[in-house]
Structures are given as C-alpha cells and as structure tokens.
Amino acid sequence: MTDRWQRVGELFERASELPADQRAPFLAVECADDSELRREVEALLASQADATKRGFMETDRMAAPPLPSVAPPAEDPMLGQRLGNYELKKRIGRGGMGNVYLATRCEDYKQRVAIKLLKRGMDSEEILRKFRNEIRVLAALGQHPHIARLLDAGTTDDGRPYFVMEHVEGKRIDEYCDNHRLSIRERLALLQKVVGAVHFAHQHTVIHRDLKPSNILVSESGVPKLIDFGIAKITTPELGDETATPTSTEYRAMTPDYASPEQIRGDSLTIATDVFSLGIVMFELLCGQRPPRTFASVSESATAAIEPPKMSVLAARPANVYVGGQHVERSPAETASLRQTSAGGLQKQLRGDLDNMALLAVRAEPKRRYASAGQFAVDIERFLEGEPVVARPLSRRERLWRTIKRNPLPTGVAAALLVGTLFGLLYLSQLSQQLVRKTALAGATTQADFLLGGHQYYTKVIGDVEKASPGAASAMKPPATYTIEQFAYLQENRSTKDGTQARLLSEYPFRNRAGRPPLDAFEKTALAHFESGEGDSYHEFVDIDDEPSLRYGIAMRMGKKCCECHNSHPDSIKTDWEPGQVRGVLEVIRPLEADLHRTRSGLQQAFAWMGVVIVGVFAAVLVAVRWR
Amino acid sequence: MSGTSRDITQLLGQVASGDAAAEAQLLDYAYDELRRLAGGMMRRERPDHTLQPTALVNEAALRMLGSEALASGRDRAYFFGAMATAMRRVLVDHARSKNASRRGGGAYERQPLNAVVESLERDAQIDLIALDDALKKLEQLSDRQAQVVALRFFGGMSVPQIADHLDIGVSTVEKDWRLARAWLHTQLGDGQLDHAQGPP
Numbered sequence: 001m002t003d004r005w006q007r008v009g010e011l012f013e014r015a016s017e018l019p020a021d022q023r024a025p026f027l028a029v030e031c032a033d034d035s036e037l038r039r040e041v042e043a044l045l046a047s048q049a050d051a052t053k054r055g056f057m058e059t060d061r062m063a064a065p066p067l068p069s070v071a072p073p074a075e076d077p078m079l080g081q082r083l084g085n086y087e088l089k090k091r092i093g094r095g096g097m098g099n100v101y102l103a104t105r106c107e108d109y110k111q112r113v114a115i116k117l118l119k120r121g122m123d124s125e126e127i128l129r130k131f132r133n134e135i136r137v138l139a140a141l142g143q144h145p146h147i148a149r150l151l152d153a154g155t156t157d158d159g160r161p162y163f164v165m166e167h168v169e170g171k172r173i174d175e176y177c178d179n180h181r182l183s184i185r186e187r188l189a190l191l192q193k194v195v196g197a198v199h200f201a202h203q204h205t206v207i208h209r210d211l212k213p214s215n216i217l218v219s220e221s222g223v224p225k226l227i228d229f230g231i232a233k234i235t236t237p238e239l240g241d242e243t244a245t246p247t248s249t250e251y252r253a254m255t256p257d258y259a260s261p262e263q264i265r266g267d268s269l270t271i272a273t274d275v276f277s278l279g280i281v282m283f284e285l286l287c288g289q290r291p292p293r294t295f296a297s298v299s300e301s302a303t304a305a306i307e308p309p310k311m312s313v314l315a316a317r318p319a320n321v322y323v324g325g326q327h328v329e330r331s332p333a334e335t336a337s338l339r340q341t342s343a344g345g346l347q348k349q350l351r352g353d354l355d356n357m358a359l360l361a362v363r364a365e366p367k368r369r370y371a372s373a374g375q376f377a378v379d380i381e382r383f384l385e386g387e388p389v390v391a392r393p394l395s396r397r398e399r400l401w402r403t404i405k406r407n408p409l410p411t412g413v414a415a416a417l418l419v420g421t422l423f424g425l426l427y428l429s430q431l432s433q434q435l436v437r438k439t440a441l442a443g444a445t446t447q448a449d450f451l452l453g454g455h456q457y458y459t460k461v462i463g464d465v466e467k468a469s470p471g472a473a474s475a476m477k478p479p480a481t482y483t484i485e486q487f488a489y490l491q492e493n494r495s496t497k498d499g500t501q502a503r504l505l506s507e508y509p510f511r512n513r514a515g516r517p518p519l520d521a522f523e524k525t526a527l528a529h530f531e532s533g534e535g536d537s538y539h540e541f542v543d544i545d546d547e548p549s550l551r552y553g554i555a556m557r558m559g560k561k562c563c564e565c566h567n568s569h570p571d572s573i574k575t576d577w578e579p580g581q582v583r584g585v586l587e588v589i590r591p592l593e594a595d596l597h598r599t600r601s602g603l604q605q606a607f608a609w610m611g612v613v614i615v616g617v618f619a620a621v622l623v624a625v626r627w628r
Numbered sequence: 629m630s631g632t633s634r635d636i637t638q639l640l641g642q643v644a645s646g647d648a649a650a651e652a653q654l655l656d657y658a659y660d661e662l663r664r665l666a667g668g669m670m671r672r673e674r675p676d677h678t679l680q681p682t683a684l685v686n687e688a689a690l691r692m693l694g695s696e697a698l699a700s701g702r703d704r705a706y707f708f709g710a711m712a713t714a715m716r717r718v719l720v721d722h723a724r725s726k727n728a729s730r731r732g733g734g735a736y737e738r739q740p741l742n743a744v745v746e747s748l749e750r751d752a753q754i755d756l757i758a759l760d761d762a763l764k765k766l767e768q769l770s771d772r773q774a775q776v777v778a779l780r781f782f783g784g785m786s787v788p789q790i791a792d793h794l795d796i797g798v799s800t801v802e803k804d805w806r807l808a809r810a811w812l813h814t815q816l817g818d819g820q821l822d823h824a825q826g827p828p
Contacts, residue, residue, distance in 0.1 A: 266682030
C-alpha cells in the first residue's frame with residue numbers, strides 16, 4: 001500500500017465516523033497543507049454516500065444460501081440397516097434423488113450389491129415417477145451382458161423405493177488392460193464390447209453422459225461392464241421430463257476430462273456425447289493418454305473446431321497416468337511395453353485407421369462424429385477383421401473449408417484480392433489489345449484521309465488542266481513537285497477530321513511559293529537530327545495549346561534530278577544543292593486527346609469491374625461461410 | 629464454509645500427493661461452491677435461464693483446473709482465491725468478447741454466458757470490464773483492498789469469511805471494503821450503466 005493511499009484511507013475512515021457537519025473542519029485541519037489530499041478524501045466521502053444510496057456493488061443481495069457441506073455426515077443412520085435381504089454396509093455415492101450404498105446379501109455375505117435408495121422427503125409424485133422410470137430403464141438395460149444388472153427392487157418400511165444393482169467386482173478398464181498387458185487388438189476387442197453396450201443403451205433411449213474408465217469395470221475373467229447409469233438421461237419425453245430441465249445432480253454429472261464441448265457449454269445432450277466420451281476412452285486405452293482439451297472456454301469451443309493431436313503422435317510423448325489411485329509419469333517406451341510392443345511399433349500400429357477412428361469419435365461438432373455408437377462398434381469390428389473402416393481423415397477439401405470457416409474475413413479478403421487481380425489482369429490484357437486495334441484504326445483512318453485528300457486534289461488539278469487546255473494534262477508536273485504541292489495543300493487545309501495536321505517546312509523554298517513557315521524549335525531540332533545523319537525520322541510528345549500531341553517529322557532529302565532542277569532554276573534561292581542533302585521536314589501533328597480518352601475510359605471501366613468482382617467474391621465467401 | 633475448512637486443506641494436500649479420489653472429491657466440492665456462486669449471480673433471472681449457470685460453472689471449473697489450484701497443494705485460502713479469480717476471468721472475458729462482437733457490427737451471437745453477464749451488471753449496477761480495469765488500478769494502491777473486493781464480489785464471500793481467509797481482522801476488512809467501494813464508485817463514474825446496457 002502506498003503511504004499516500006494509507007493516509008487517504010485513514011482520513012476517510014476517521015471522517016466517515018464524524019457527523020456530517022464536523023467533517024469539513026476536521027479535514028481542513030488535517031489537510032491544511034495538502035488541498036489535493038483534502039479534495040480526494042471529500043470525493044470519496046461523497047461517493048460513499050452515493051454508492052450506499054444506489055446499492056452500488058451490493059453483493060449481499062446476490063448472496064445465495066450456502067449449500068450443505070459435501071463432507072459426508074459422520075454416521076448415516078441407514079448404515080447397518082436391512083433392506084429386504086440386504087444389509088447396507090457403506091455409502092458409495094450420492095445423487096439428487098437418492099444415495100447409493102454398498103450392501104451384502106444377508107444369507108451370503110460374499111455377494112455384494114449396490115443399492116440406490118430414494119432420499120427421505122423426496123417422495124413427491126413427480127420424483128416417484130422418475131424413480132420408477134429409472135428402475136424400468138435399468139431393468140431393460142440389465143439384459144445386456146456388458147451392463148450392470150438390476151437384481152431387485154422394493155420399498156422400505158417407511159415407503160421409500162429402492163433398487164438393487166449388481167455390484168460389479170472388477171478393475172477399471174484402463175487398469176485392467178495395463179495389468180494384463182493387453183495388446184492393441186485385445187484392447188480394441190474389449191472396447192468394442194463397451195461401445196456395443198453403450199449402443200444398446202442408446203437403443204433403449206438412455207444416454208450415459210458420464211462414460212469414463214472408472215465407470216467401465218472389467219472382471220477377472222475379462223468381461224467388461226458398464227456401471228453408473230444412475231445419472232443417465234432418458235431421451236424419450238414420455239419416459240419423464242428429465243430431458244427438459246437440468247436438475248441439480250447434473251452439475252456433477254460431468255467429468256471435465258471426458259466431457260464433450262456441448263456438455264461443457266450446457267447444451268442439450270444427444271447420443272453423440274457418449275460417442276465423444278468413448279473416443280476419449282479409446283485414446284486412453286490405445287495411446288495411454290487423453291488428448292489435451294482443444295478448447296479452453298465455452299465461447300471458444302463454440303467456434304473453434306480444431307482437431308486434437310493423433311494417438312500416434314501422443315504415443316511418442318510421456319504420459320501422466322492414474323495407477324492404483326495415484327498419478328504417475330510414464331515414458332513412451334513403458335506405455336508401449338504395456339501393449340506388448342515398442343514405442344515405434346505402437347506409433348506404427350496407431351497410425352492410419354485407428355487414428356482416424358479416434359478422431360472421428362471426438363470431433364468437436366456432434367454431427368460430425370460417428371452417427372451412433374453402433375457405427376463406432378462396427379468400425380472397430382471392421383478394423384479387427386481387416387476390412388476398410390468408415391473413418392477417414394479429413395479430406396483436403398474439409399481441411400480447407402475448416403480453415404476458411406475459422407478465418408472468414410482474411411480468407412474473404414485473400415480470395416477477393418486474388419480473383420480481383422486475376423480478373424484485372426485478364427481485363428487489362430483484353431483492354432490493351434482493344435487499344436492497339438483502336439489506335440491502329442485511328443492511324444489508318446488518318447493515313448487514308450491524307451491519301452484520299454491528295455488523290456482528290458490531284459484529280460481536281462488534272463481535271464482543271466484538261467478543261468482549260470485539253471491534252472495539257474500529259475505535261476503535268478513531276479511527282480516530287482506534285483507531292484510537295486499536295487502537302488502544301490494539306491497544310492493549307494490544316495487538318496483532318498481528328499485534328500491531325502500536316503506541315504511542310506523548309507529553309508529554302510522557291511521564291512514563288514508563298515507562306516514560308518516559321519522555323520520553330522521542333523523543326524530546328526529535327527533538321528539538326530537529320531543533318532547529323534542519325535536517322536530520317538524524329539518525333540516528340542508535346543503539349544500544343546495544352547493538348548497532348550505527337551509531332552512526327554520525316555526528312556525530305558534531295559535526289560540527283562532534284563538537285564539539277566533546283567540548281568538551274570531561276571527561282572531557286574539556293575543553287576549548290578547536292579544529292580542527299582536535307583531540304584526540309586515533313587511534319588505530321590497528331591493530337592492525342594482521343595487516344596488518351598479511349599485509354600482512360602478503358603482503365604476506368606477496368607477498375608470499376610475489378611471493384612465489383614472483389615466486393616462480389618468477398619461477399620460470396622462470407623455468405624458461403626455463414627450458410628454452410 | 630468454515631466447517632469444512634480442514635477438509636479442504638487436507639484434500640488439497642492429498643491431491644498434491646497424487647490421490648485421485650481426493651481430486652474427484654475436491655472437484656465435487658469446487659462444483660458445489662461454483663454452483664452456489666453462479667446461482668447467487670443468477671438469482672434474479674427468470675427460471676428459463678437454468679442452462680446458463682451450467683456453462684458458467686463448467687467454464688469456471690475448467691479455469692480452476694487450468695490454474696492448478698487443485699494440484700498445487702496450497703491451503704484453502706489459495707483455493708477460494710483461485711475460485712474468485714476463475715469467476716472473475718470468465719465473466720470479464722465474456723463481457724469483453726460480448727462488447728467486441730457488438731462493436732464489430734458482426735452478427736451478435738447469443739452466447740450462453742451473456743445472460744449471466746447482463747444480469748450481474750444490472751443487479752450490481754456495474755460494468756464488469758470497467759470494474760476489472762479499476763480493480764487492476766486499485767491493486768497498485770493496495771493489493772489487499774483489491775483482494776477484498778474480488779473475494780466479496782466475485783467469490784461471494786462474507787466479511788468474516790474474507791477476514792479468516794486473508795488472516796486479517798474483521799474491522800480491517802470492513803474498512804477496506806468501505807474505502808475500496810467508495811473509490812471504485814468514483815472511478816466508474818455515473819455513466820457506467822449506459823455502457824453496461826450497451827446500445828439499444
């Protein structure tokens with residue numbers, strides 16, 4: 001305790017003992033030099049009053065009357081008394097409705113029996129009916145060779161009913177198996193009988209609910225018997241309403257080590273609960289230890305369906321076992337030797353079918369276990385006879401499905417991203433093919449427009465010439481000159497439908513050709529490029545009037561004949577041309593707006609569809625997990 | 629409880645030395661005590677909630693087994709302390725996961741323990757998570773006072789039982805309880821009921 005807190009406590013205590021009007025002066029004196037301390041104590045005092053008024057944390061009203069002590073009373077008045085032909089010797093159990101006594105037959109002290117006697121004061125109509133039902137059920141179950149028999153039933157002098165059960169003389173099944181060093185096959189044969197007996201009880205609408213080695217006794221002659229159906233549950237409603245509400249005895253009707261997840265949760269129980277407990281017993285008999293609990297809490301057991309380790313894996317670990325009332329540590333080699341084999345041999349025997357069978361019995365979800373104890377028993381028999389068993393390991397698909405079910409969100413995200421990305425790649429490759437085609441089409445259209453323009457122009461010129469002077473068309477200009485003029489025309493008309501322009505540039509045009517274009521930066525760069533001999537084409541992607549465009553130029557070089565004509569022509573402004581010299585640049589300007597727009601809208605569509613696919617797949621995964 | 633005190637210490641000793649029969653008896657006893665506690669917590673509930681204390685008792689018993697309270701052979705004080713701790717863990721963990729599943733906006737699965745948590749919070753006018761956090765703070769101030777609160781609230785023990793258990797005087801327990809309760813009330817404030825009841 002901190003010093004300060006101790007001081008707070010003292011002041012609080014002393015102040016609360018004072019009348020309300022004396023507290024302030026008291027605290028003023030005590031906390032003269034520490035106003036914070038004073039505030040703290042005052043807050044606690046105020047809080048105290050409020051808490052009392054509201055009943056804050058009032059545990060008294062939650063207190064329940066304590067239960068009577070579990071320690072048995074020193075003397076049970078029934079001990080030593082006689083019931084019919086039996087004398088009660090010792091109390092060996094107690095339940096909600098009655099106590100269980102060990103008794104001997106009067107004329108034959110060697111024959112011991114177990115007697116369940118209804119408690120005094122429990123003889124309501126309801127309880128009597130339940131007790132009679134129990135007798136009826138036990139009488140039916142006792143017909144089975146591996147279930148303790150009902151020997152007798154009667155009523156005491158004061159009207160309390162009782163029944164007499166065979167007292168099974170024998171060892172717990174796990175001790176019996178170890179004492180006799182039974183092999184795996186021998187143990188399985190014994191277990192098969194037990195499972196069969198449980199199935200018989202199930203057919204008589206009784207669930208044992210507390211199957212464990214101490215309730216399965218084996219006689220010296222090797223006959224196993226199930227005992228303690230006293231807490232069993234009768235499943236058919238007309239046999240009693242024990243199924244409906246748990247009675248107080250049911251809190252004890254569970255041994256945590258053997259209890260199924262649904263039993264721990266307090267859910268309603270089915271025959272699958274007994275199958276689970278039998279599976280745990282199988283683990284214990286064959287590999288020498290129970291699987292560790294795979295669930296640590298009620299809420300966890302509801303969702304997690306993790307498989308316990310296999311028997312063959314557990315067999316390699318040291319075990320903590322119960323021998324003669326004590327827990328002892330046992331090495332894998334010792335465990336194996338009690339089964340007449342080596343540690344490696346034991347693991348080998350358990351691997352495969354037996355592992356699968358035990359795991360099938362102890363699955364967390366009741367519906368996924370063996371459908372009945374009968375099926376379990378038949379499977380053990382099949383194994384012993386070398387036939388294929390029903391139990392199979394979880395398939396890859398089931399394993400995957402479990403993983404998905406345990407992690408729906410990460411799986412959903414992963415699946416959505418994977419599918420979305422694949423879809424996106426597919427869509428984009430499709431898109432790029434489309435874009436290539438569309439761009440090619442646009443290019444070809446432009447070319448065709450150019451050519452068509454040139455053709456129409458030339459036709460018009462020839463027509464005009466023929467019209468003006470018939471026969472003169474044969475004296476038309478040579479093609480090169482015509483081409484130049486054709487482009488001059490195109491340049492004048494400026495552009496094609498999509499805004500493509502053509503320009504003809506030259507440093508040295510003829511004098512009679514008007515409109516000498518300005519020498520812009522592009523042309524200068526292009527000319528320098530051509531003159532340095534680096535190639536005959538040059539391009540730049542640039543913004544023209546804020547619009548992204550492609551400027552493409554090709555070199556126009558002088559031919560031999562061109563030089564002769566130019567150098568001798570009177571209008572030529574330069575007369576020292578040589579073949580191969582660059583005369584000018586033919587430039588095409590192609591605005592890229594349309595191409596960019598096409599690409600952009602294509603990508604937008606691609607992303608929109610990817611989004612739809614990702615969300616769709618994610619939703620589908622979640623829906624699938626929820627509904628299956 | 630005092631009538632069986634020697635039995636429990638004795639049983640614990642036997643369990644520690646590996647006596648399985650004693651272990652079964654002790655487990656039986658733990659079940660009875662846990663059931664009494666859970667019954668008290670659920671007393672104001674409707675009778676159709678009978679299944680839920682079963683889950684509470686079973687889970688608290690599992691935690692006790694896990695805490696090795698049964699196997700360590702310590703005295704009965706340790707045993708009851710472990711019981712109160714197990715109850716506290718189960719209830720607080722459950723309150724936390726309940727809140728998380730609500731906040732997460734996912735489907736609100738009705739767990740078997742929800743009714744226990746809700747009933748307890750309503751009855752004691754307390755938010756279990758806030759109480760747990762405040763108790764951890766109180767431990768810094770005074771470990772003993774935090775123990776008194778935990779034993780009384782989660783262990784359902786009376787003042788004389790706590791005094792006996794912690795080996796201190798009855799008046800000290802009463803003082804501790806008064807101070808701790810007033811302090812917890814300042815810590816939890818007045819708004820805790822809204823939180824405890826959750827969104828409408």
